[in-house]
Amino acid sequence: MKTAQSHFGIALSGVLQRPLRSLLTVLTASIAIASVVASMAILKGGRRRIREDLSKLGLDIIVVQNIMPSFGPVLKSKLLTMSHAEQVRDELRGDAEAVAPAVYRRYSVSSSPGDNWTTTTVIGTTAEFGGMLNLKLKGGRFLGEENVLRQHPVCVMDLAIKNEIFGNEDAVGKEVEMVRGKSRLRLEVIGVLEDPYKLRKPRGQLDTVAMSRNIFASRLEFKNIYVPLGLVWKEGDNIGTILVKTRNADRVEAAMAKLDRLFPPEEQYIAVLSQKEWILETFRSVYDFTGYGNIIWIIMVAVAAVMIKTISLLSVRERYREIAIRRTEGATKGAIGLQFGLEGISLCATGGLMGIGLGIVMAKVVEATILRWEVAFSLSAILIAAGLSVVVGIVSSILPAKHAASLDPIEVLNMH
Numbered sequence: 001m002k003t004a005q006s007h008f009g010i011a012l013s014g015v016l017q018r019p020l021r022s023l024l025t026v027l028t029a030s031i032a033i034a035s036v037v038a039s040m041a042i043l044k045g046g047r048r049r050i051r052e053d054l055s056k057l058g059l060d061i062i063v064v065q066n067i068m069p070s071f072g073p074v075l076k077s078k079l080l081t082m083s084h085a086e087q088v089r090d091e092l093r094g095d096a097e098a099v100a101p102a103v104y105r106r107y108s109v110s111s112s113p114g115d116n117w118t119t120t121t122v123i124g125t126t127a128e129f130g131g132m133l134n135l136k137l138k139g140g141r142f143l144g145e146e147n148v149l150r151q152h153p154v155c156v157m158d159l160a161i162k163n164e165i166f167g168n169e170d171a172v173g174k175e176v177e178m179v180r181g182k183s184r185l186r187l188e189v190i191g192v193l194e195d196p197y198k199l200r201k202p203r204g205q206l207d208t209v210a211m212s213r214n215i216f217a218s219r220l221e222f223k224n225i226y227v228p229l230g231l232v233w234k235e236g237d238n239i240g241t242i243l244v245k246t247r248n249a250d251r252v253e254a255a256m257a258k259l260d261r262l263f264p265p266e267e268q269y270i271a272v273l274s275q276k277e278w279i280l281e282t283f284r285s286v287y288d289f290t291g292y293g294n295i296i297w298i299i300m301v302a303v304a305a306v307m308i309k310t311i312s313l314l315s316v317r318e319r320y321r322e323i324a325i326r327r328t329e330g331a332t333k334g335a336i337g338l339q340f341g342l343e344g345i346s347l348c349a350t351g352g353l354m355g356i357g358l359g360i361v362m363a364k365v366v367e368a369t370i371l372r373w374e375v376a377f378s379l380s381a382i383l384i385a386a387g388l389s390v391v392v393g394i395v396s397s398i399l400p401a402k403h404a405a406s407l408d409p410i411e412v413l414n415m416h
Contacts, residue, residue, distance in 0.1 A: 022347055025308050029351025029389055030358055032304030036297040036385045037359025041375040042366060043293045049373035050286050058133050059249040060097075061275040062256060064088065064242040064263060079238040079269055088242050091262050095255040097245045098128040103233040104240040107178040107185075109225065111165050120161050122178060122225045124232035125243075130156070132245040138162075140172040140191030143228060147190075151230040156191040160223040178225070185231060195222050252276045301388055308396035312344055344397030345390060352389020356382060 066079050085101040092099070103124040108117045123129075130142030138159050147154055155176065162171045171189045178185045233239065246255050252274055259272045363375040 025311050025344070025347040026351040026354065028304050028307050028311070029348040029392060030355035032297075032300045032392065033352045033355025033385050033389050034359035034362055035300040036388060037356055037377075037381060038362040038366065038375075039293055039297045040381040040384070041359070041363040041377045042371065043291075044378065044381070045367075045371070045373050045376040047287060048376055051283060058245065059276045059279055060246045060252060061132060062244040062246065062252065062259065063273045063275065064244065064259060065271055065273065066238070066240055067269050067271050080240070080242060081238055082235075085239065085242050087262060088244060088259070091258050092244060092246075092255050095246055095251045095258070097247050098132055099245075100126045100129040100132060100243045101229065101239045102129065102241045102243060103229060103237070105180055105232045107180045107225070109161070109165060109176055109178050111174065111176055117179075118161070118164055120223055120225060122155075122180075122227055122232060124227050124229040126229055128245075129226065129243065132243055136194045138192040138194045139170065140189070142191050142193075143226060148228040148230070151228050153185065153187045153231070154190045154228070155187040156193060156226040157189055158193050158222045158224050159195050161225060162189075162192050164223075176225075183232075185227075187227065187231075193222075193226075249276055301392060305392045305396045308344065308348065308392065312340065312397055341394070341397045345393035348389050348393030348396070349386075352386055352392075355389065356385055359385065 064080065064084070080101075082101060085099060089096070089099045105122045105124070106119060107122045108119050109122075110117045125143070126148050127143050127145045135142075140156070142156055143154065146152070157165075157171060165171070165176065166174065171192055174189050176187055176189060178187065244255065244259075246252050256272060256274055263270045263272050360377065363377070367373075367375045
């Protein structure tokens with residue numbers, strides 16, 4: 001015990017005798033560890049937000065849709081019809097909570113005939129559609145059963161298209177005009193849907209998640225207008241999609257198996273897609289991509305270790321005479337090596353503790369100024385950072401300690 005205290009006391013004395021080099025070592029270690037804490041918190045927060053946003057799209061949703069051929073004629077008998085929707089309801093009676101057919105049309109839309117027109121997708125669907133994707137209303141309400149049955153001239157807008165047509169004005173209660181060929185509709189806006197995907201890049205702000213967002217950008221447009229099915233579809237027409245909401249996410253596989261029998265893979269123009277499978281695959285892609293962000297702190301830690309090793313070697317060179325005197329007084333090579341090792345570890349550990357605090361502050365500053373999500377700290381990340389500070393201290397001290405222990409005291413004293 002006394003020997004250990006003696007070694008530590010000698011190491012502490014060496015640290016205090018060279019405050020500038022010790023301070024430089026502490027600062028280098030603290031910056032490296034701060035990068036570990038901050039980057040881990042930023043990446044974890046980003047992954048959590050992406051998971052939350054994608055989960056809103058529905059892990060319990062199955063999509064049956066037409067696949068248009070890239071060449072050749074489109075055979076109407078192969079496309080989805082309303083009878084297919086009824087077959088799906090019957091087949092999934094025990095597995096499905098709701099089934100909603102949908103028809104997609106492109107319309108030119110304006111708040112009044114004289115205003116600028118914009119083209120968007122108009123989705124004709126049923127009242128069940130609104131509750132299937134966990135969509136939230138910014139104002140008003142979604143289509144009701146009465147609206148669909150009686151084909152009321154009403155519509156619901158996604159927030160993005162509302163902003164494009166009405167700007168910052170409240171759209172609920174106002175009318176829009178929609179034109180597609182000879183078809184012309186004038187509808188009252190009864191609701192506006194929030195954008196469920198919060199990880200959007202605001203104007204003028206650094207886009208830190210562009211690549212991960214591009215993975216699923218096509219699914220996250222949310223720039224549609226929803227109308228009662230009968231306004232854009234008539235008896236005998238094809239439909240574009242059948243949306244199925246299973247009773248829970250665990251029933252998806254059983255429902256998929258039944259739908260694969262109903263729409264076998266050899267059906268050339270109909271596909272059955274599980275959003276659960278797509279979302280989980282997207283999670284994996286996003287996690288892989290954001291995992292590359294760890295390279296930042298790995299490089300920082302490696303650079304810090306090299307810098308600290310260089311500082312320690314310079315310290316050894318300055319202390320040749322001290323080392324020689326200690327050797328002539330009976331200090332062993334092991335004791336000399338241990339002294340410099342303890343110095344490096346204690347300085348890096350101190351820098352690590354400072355770096356943890358600095359990393360938390362850095363992450364919060366980045367969150368407030370750049371990010372579109374909250375950073376997420378975890379005990380495991382803090383422990384990893386603390387452990388890395390000790391590892392850096394050990395790794396960066398091995399060579400200097402070995403060099404100090406190998407010095408011949410007589411040669412050193414003759415040189416001085």
